[in-house]
Amino acid sequence: MKMNPAGIPSPRIHGLRATPMPDGRRVVVELELPLSSHPPELELILYNEQGEEVHSMAVMGVMELRPTYVLHLRRPDPGARYRVEARLLGKDVLLDRQQVEVVIPEPVTVQDDITLRHILTEARTIAVVGLSADPERPSHQVASYLQRQGYRIIPVNPTIQEVLGEPSYPDLLSVPEPVDVVDVFRPARYVPEIVEQAIAKGAKVIWMQLGVIHFEAAQRAREAGLLVVMDRCMKIEHQRLMRSK
Structure with a gap:
């Protein structure tokens, strides 16, 4: 377990799940985070198959134990694999990083x-x-x-x-x-x-x-x-x- 300089365990991401919505334009990201007296900052980054960043989100002071966020795709690409990366930061120091893959479905609604x-x-x-x-x-x-x-x-x-x-x-x-x-x-x-x-x-x-x-x-x-x-x-x-x- 990682420890910070004060000897207190550093916050970690206990669970990360990414679920594509049936419209093919949104990915719901759910995390399980530890309770902390010093709430960390959270970054969510969505990468395409080429490793290019297509969406990023910074959330200051995460208070919820199980926060949920929605990442939007401007140009849906059915069948494509994306990678969601979650980063916990504390005073610009990377405390933890987790990744998960998600496949974008064929949308049930008109998008074009x-x-x-x-x-x-x-x-x-x-x-x-x-x-x-x-x-x-x-x-x-x-x-x-x-x-x-x-x-x-x-x-x-x-x-x-x-x-x-x-x-x-x-x-x-x-x-x-x-x-x-x-x-x-x-x-x-x-x-x-x-x-x-x-x-x-x-x-x-x-x-x-x-x-x-x-x-x-x-x-x-x-x-x-x-x-x-x-x-x-x-x-x-x-x-x-x-x-x-």
Whole structure:
């Protein structure tokens, strides 16, 4: 066991685990650290197969015994092996270092701009689940923007009768016409039911807005043949890819 100059055992990393998320863009890193009266500094570094650093994170004063962090990949590379390195530092001295490998999975959600652009180009009818009548709400602002871009917007909200000049329906199965995209503005716990209705409805795309994340529902939709976009804003992506104002 390593000892510091005062004869006190130096903090060590007792456990390190890296788990890739099903979107292929994130790696969750979990550590087991010792309790210390002098919290160490933690560095997390993600290397690609060529040994190049693709992400780094410095965390000052780690207090948790089992901290969890998320490393993001800007350019997912399905099937590629990455190496996560965790370093504990104390006054710029390396106290301990552990490494673990992780393989990036084939993402269950759309990640490339070509497919996103295809969705935005081919879609004509968008059912917005959770569309609010309040102009200050993000769902209203996004739907209003998409409507101005020429998309047919269908509100799905059992608490309102009409919004944006369109009648509102209590659920997807009540919509009397075909739907291309189901844009979800509901908490994640409601997504599995929405996905099942989207499958039954024959929708082509499930689009979960920023902050709406449900990997199991995404996998279910993908297995049923739907394209899945998750944790992205349809308005932002349209402005970015279609160069609209």
